[in-house]
Each structure stands twice: as C-alpha cells, then as structure tokens.
Amino acid sequence: MTKVWAVYWREVQAYFLSPVAYVFMAVFLLLTGWFFAARLFATQYIEMQVVFANMTFMFVFIAPLLTMRLLAEERRMGTDEFLLTAPLTVGQIVVGKFLAAVTVYLAFLAVTGVYPWLLYRYGFPDWVTIGTGYLGVILVGAAYLAVGVLASSLTNSQMVAGLLGFGVLLLSLVVDRAAVVSTGLLAKVLQAISISARANGLYMGVLNVADLFYLISFTGGLLFLTVRVMERRRWL
Amino acid sequence: MLEVTAVTKLYGRATGVRDVSFGVAPGEIVGLLGPNGAGKTTIMRVVTGFLTATAGTVKVAGFDVVDQPLQARRHLGYLPEQPPVYPDMTVASYLDFVAQVREVPARERRARIGSAIEQLDLSSVSGRLIGNLSKGYRQRVGLAQALVHDPPLLVLDEPSSSLDPGQTVEMRNIVRRLGETRAVLLSSHILAEVERICARVVILKQGRVVAADRMDRLTRLLAVGTKLRIQVRGKRRDVDSVLAKVPKLESWELEDAGEDVVVGHLHPSSGADIRETLFFRLAEAGYPLLEVRPEVPGLESVFMELTGGAMPAHKPGKSASRSGVEVRGR
Ligand SMILES: Nc1ncnc2c1ncn2[C@@H]1O[C@H](COP(=O)(O)OP(=O)(O)O)[C@@H](O)[C@H]1O
Ligand SMILES: [Mg+2]
Numbered sequence: 238m239t240k241v242w243a244v245y246w247r248e249v250q251a252y253f254l255s256p257v258a259y260v261f262m263a264v265f266l267l268l269t270g271w272f273f274a275a276r277l278f279a280t281q282y283i284e285m286q287v288v289f290a291n292m293t294f295m296f297v298f299i300a301p302l303l304t305m306r307l308l309a310e311e312r313r314m315g316t317d318e319f320l321l322t323a324p325l326t327v328g329q330i331v332v333g334k335f336l337a338a339v340t341v342y343l344a345f346l347a348v349t350g351v352y353p354w355l356l357y358r359y360g361f362p363d364w365v366t367i368g369t370g371y372l373g374v375i376l377v378g379a380a381y382l383a384v385g386v387l388a389s390s391l392t393n394s395q396m397v398a399g400l401l402g403f404g405v406l407l408l409s410l411v412v413d414r415a416a417v418v419s420t421g422l423l424a425k426v427l428q429a430i431s432i433s434a435r436a437n438g439l440y441m442g443v444l445n446v447a448d449l450f451y452l453i454s455f456t457g458g459l460l461f462l463t464v465r466v467m468e469r470r471r472w473l
Numbered sequence: 474m475l476e477v478t479a480v481t482k483l484y485g486r487a488t489g490v491r492d493v494s495f496g497v498a499p500g501e502i503v504g505l506l507g508p509n510g511a512g513k514t515t516i517m518r519v520v521t522g523f524l525t526a527t528a529g530t531v532k533v534a535g536f537d538v539v540d541q542p543l544q545a546r547r548h549l550g551y552l553p554e555q556p557p558v559y560p561d562m563t564v565a566s567y568l569d570f571v572a573q574v575r576e577v578p579a580r581e582r583r584a585r586i587g588s589a590i591e592q593l594d595l596s597s598v599s600g601r602l603i604g605n606l607s608k609g610y611r612q613r614v615g616l617a618q619a620l621v622h623d624p625p626l627l628v629l630d631e632p633s634s635s636l637d638p639g640q641t642v643e644m645r646n647i648v649r650r651l652g653e654t655r656a657v658l659l660s661s662h663i664l665a666e667v668e669r670i671c672a673r674v675v676i677l678k679q680g681r682v683v684a685a686d687r688m689d690r691l692t693r694l695l696a697v698g699t700k701l702r703i704q705v706r707g708k709r710r711d712v713d714s715v716l717a718k719v720p721k722l723e724s725w726e727l728e729d730a731g732e733d734v735v736v737g738h739l740h741p742s743s744g745a746d747i748r749e750t751l752f753f754r755l756a757e758a759g760y761p762l763l764e765v766r767p768e769v770p771g772l773e774s775v776f777m778e779l780t781g782g783a784m785p786a787h788k789p790g791k792s793a794s795r796s797g798v799e800v801r802g803r
Pocket of ligand 1: 514516
C-alpha cells in the first residue's frame with residue numbers, strides 16, 4: 238500500500254508542480270463556466286444535466302493531455318527500468334498513476350462546485366440530481382482517463398499517446414451521437430456501448446445499477462489491458 | 474547470490490544472448506565484458522526481471538526471477554545504463570520515493586537515505602533538482618537509488634560510461650567498496666575498468682560467453698604466447714646471436730636504444746613461455762636483461778582474440794580513463 242501511495246503521490250506532485258495542469262484546469266473551468274453562465278443568463282434557468290454533459294464533453298479534450306505522459310514518459314526516460322525492477326507489481330504502478338490522474342480531475346471538478354453553490358444561493362437546486370450528476374461526471378471522466386492510460390502504455394512518445402487517446406475518445410463521441418440518431422437494433426447496440434448514454438441517467442438523477450456497473454467495469458477493463466500490455470513487454 | 478543458468482534471450486529473430494551461465498557470490502565483483510551489442514545489457518535486464526528470458530533460469534538469493542519476482546527483486550539493486558532518475562524531483566525527494574517503493578520501513582527510511590547520500594557524497598546537492606545536475610552527479614544519484622535499500626546484489630550496467638576520468642576513478646572506488654560486502658555484477662566495454670575492480674570476468678561476444686574465469690588466470694593465459702618486449706644491455710649483433718639459440722622463439726626484431734642498450738620485439742611460438750630461458754641464456758652470455766614485458770598489456774590481447782579481432786580505438790578526448798581502451802564491434 239505504501240508503494241502504491243508512493244507512485245500515486247509522486248505523480249500528483251508532478252502534476253501540480255508543472256504549470257501544465259493549471260493551464261488545463263483554467264481551460265476546463267473557462268469553458269464549462271462559459272457554458273454555465275451563457276445558459277443561465279440567456280434563460281434564467283439552468284438544467285444541471287446539460288452542464289454535466291458539457292463537462293464530460295470538455296474532458297474528452299483534456300483527459301488525453303493529462304494521461305499521455307504517465308507511462309510513455311517513464312519509458313522514454315528509462316525510469317521504467319526502476320519501476321519494473323522494483324518489488325512492485327505492474328498493477329500497483331498502473332493503479333497509482335491512474336488514481337493520480339483521477340485526483341487531478343477531482344480537483345478540477347471541486348472548483349466547478351461553485352455552479353451548484355450559485356444555484357443554491359439564488360435558487361432551488363435539486364441536490365439529488367446534482368449528487369448523481371457528479372457521480373456520473375466522475376465515472377465518465379475516469380473512463381476517459383483509463384483510455385488515456387492505456388494509450389500511454391502503448392508507446393514511448395507522449396505525443397503519440399495523446400493523439401491516440403484523443404482519437405479513441407473522439408470515436409466514442411461519434412458512437413454517442415450515432416446512438417442518439419440511429420434507430421432499431423443499431424441504436425440498441427450503440428446505446429449499450431456508448432459511455433455518455435450510460436451517464437445520461439445519472440445526470441438526470443436516475444441511479445441505475447447496470448449503468449454504474451458498465452462504467453466501472455469499462456474503466457477496470459482498460460486498466461487491466463494496460464497491465465497486460467506492460468507485462469507483455471517483458472517478453473518482447 | 475546470483476545464479477544465471479543457460480539463459481537465452483531472443484528479440485524476435487535477433488539474438489540478445491544465447492546460453493549464458495555464470496554466478497556471482499557475496500563479496501565478489503564479477504565483470505561482464507564485451508563490445509557494444511555483445512548482450513551485456515540484455516543479461517542485466519533478464520537478471521533484474523525487466524525482461525523475461527526466452528529460455529533458462531535466473532535466481533537471485535535463491536528466488537527465481539520469473540516465479541517469485543517480487544522476492545527476487547527485493548534482494549537486488551539495479552543501475553541501468555541510463556540512470557532512472559526523474560529530472561523534476563530533488564535528489565532527496567527522489568531517494569525518498571525510491572526508498573518507499575523499495576520497501577524500506579518508514580522508521581529506517583531517513584537513516585538509509587542519509588547513508589546513501591553520504592556514501593555517494595551527494596549531501597551538497599540533495600536539495601537540487603536532478604534535471605539540473607551534471608552527468609556525473611546524476612550517475613551517482615542513480616547508484617544511490619540502487620543501494621538505498623541495502624541489497625545483497627548490485628547490478629550495474631556500465632556505471633562509469635560517459636564519466637570523465639576523475640569521476641571514473643571515483644566511481645571505481647565506490648564500486649570496489651560496495652563489493653566488499655555484496656555481490657556485484659558490473660558490465661563494461663572498457664577493459665581497464667574491469668581489469669581493475671573485478672575478481673572474475675565473463676567475456677561476451679555476439680551474445681555468447683567466450684571466456685569466463687578469474688582475472689588472474691585470464692591474465693596468466695595471456696603471458697603465454699604473446700609478443701614480448703625486452704631491453705638488454707649489450708651490442709645488437711651479440712644479442713642477436715644469443716636469441717638465435719633460444720628455442721621456441723620464432724622471430725624477432727632488434728633496435729638500438731641508446732648506448733649499449735638494445736630493445737627487442739620477440740614473437741615466441743604460440744603457447745610457449747620463453748621468459749625463463751631467455752633470462753638464463755642472456756645472463757650466461759653476459760648480457761643483462763633489463764626488462765621483459767608482454768607487448769600488449771594483459772587482458773587486452775586475449776580479449777581481442779576472443780571477441781574476434783575487434784579494433785581497439787584509443788579515443789583521446791572521449792575515452793573514459795587514460796589507459797582505457799575502448800573496444801567496439803565491427
Ligand atoms: N529491444 C531490442 N530489440 C531488438 N534487439 C535488441 C533490443 N535490445 C538489444 N537488442 C540486440 O541485442 C543485442 C545485444 O544488445 P545489448 O544487450 O544492448 O548489448 P550491450 O549492452 O552489450 O551493448 C544487440 O545485437 C542488439 O541489437
Ligand atoms: Mg549495453
């Protein structure tokens with residue numbers, strides 16, 4: 238446990254010591270804030286559901302930037318030769334790093350807490366919806382981060398990892414859209430695999446066990462794949 | 474402490490190493506010697522578990538590196554070719570991170586890090602970012618990383634490559650000191666390096682072991698049958714006639730080197746040690762032998778022969794030690 242903590246904490250520090258995290262955070266907050274404000278001022282009414290969907294949409298662009306460094310850079314610098322020869326399982330390394338990225342994401346979200354606070358100050362927000370909504374935003378964000386972590390394990394170039402992660406997430410957005418516009422069996426299939434479709438219920442205050450299970454196992458599955466990719470490399 | 478048995482590592486079709494076996498005992502420094510591409514790094518990566526062997530077994534402190542990887546890795550410290558340091562961390566915070574990952578108990582952590590910093594003389598830079606340190610210091614931080622948990626086996630991949638001569642001597646002394654109590658496996662493509670600190674050598678060529686023996690035996694092997702350089706007091710013609718009567722001496726060249734001193738380059742027939750005969754014949758004839766030594770220093774010639782006529786390249790500016798001979802593959 239100390240070992241996972243050590244990996245996690247080193248990574249969290251690396252995030253907050255570099256200016257990059259703050260830039261991403263600023264961009265994220267600016268964009269989500271703009272959506273929030275624009276809607277609120279235009280209609281004097283806000284559906285948090287839309288705000289949540291916007292947050293995860295923004296995060297498609299930011300998640301790969303947060304994760305691209307995680308494993309690719311270790312390989313480029315040769316520090317993976319330390320991590321992979323230390324008394325540490327690959328799973329511990331991957332989990333430590335993933336949790337560090339999630340922590341940064343949670344820090345972003347913590348600042349967005351001003352939106353519901355504003356609603357509380359000046360209106361009557363639905364706290365249940367806000368709660369499940371944030372749960373949805375966290376789970377979808379974690380899934381996006383897991384995509385980025387897997388991409389980062391596949392290459393020793395941050396850039397390639399970033400582009401790869403971004404490409405996959407864009408594809409998932411296409412699936413999300415297609416799930417909305419298509420009909421029949423195709424729609425059913427697309428909805429089943431679409432990430433945002435799974436989260437829509439949560440954004441509207443509906444807690445569905447199947448959705449939770451899907452989102453969590455999606456993330457878990459990607460992390461497991463990451464571990465396999467790295468284990469595999471020992472055999473080359 | 475380390476047992477490597479019949480290890481083969483293939484990279485796809487390419488061979489990393491083939492059928493390599495050797496061992497390292499506690500208190501022993503063993504050198505892996507070979508030109509670039511001989512497979513030194515490959516062996517070290519297999520030993521440390523970074524790569525898995527295609528065939529064969531490696532045991533560290535009795536634990537198989539594949540079947541009991543964590544147990545095996547607990548007993549080793551590894552300095553890869555590139556020191557595995559994070560440029561954005563300070564020396565102290567990096568070593569603290571390493572100590573945690575290496576399972577140094579929280580109570581002992583400070584003391585262990587302090588001792589590693591002291592052993593490698595890093596106290597003056599412990600608060601600096603590693604990215605701002607010189608190559609030599611970075612290498613030392615890498616070595617501190619390898620020993621912060623006080624492992625019984627140290628695996629060091631070319632620890633003094635890319636260091637300047639002064640740093641190389643320092644590094645050599647550090648490694649020698651570490652080897653007093655530990656098992657050390659060290660690789661180098663520089664002969665002088667290995668010759669000076671290793672009790673035993675494993676010489677690799679294209680992934681295979683071509684010689685493995687105690688250093689003194691390898692060097693004795695060389696004294697036999699190699700060219701000799703002699704210095705004799707006497708006239709050239711007289712010395713020439715004495716040499717003509719020495720058995721097993723195939724050919725020689727003589728040159729005058731000042732008043733009444735002759736320098737000779739002798740080629741004995743292979744496998745023959747003519748030094749004693751030479752001494753007595755010259756003494757009997759009244760020409761004192763002032764000096765006799767192998768024409769090519771020690772291990773080098775054997776190494777050359779074993780690794781297949783690799784060209785020695787004296788590179789004045791870049792060579793890691795003054796007398797160091799860099800040996801590269803063809
Ligand atoms: N990752 C790799 N993929 C393919 N071939 C490799 C790889 N690493 C090393 N090799 C090959 O294996 C051989 C041994 O390399 P290496 O162990 O690095 O030698 P050394 O450390 O003695 O210079 C070389 O021929 C090298 O080209
Ligand atoms: Mg090497």
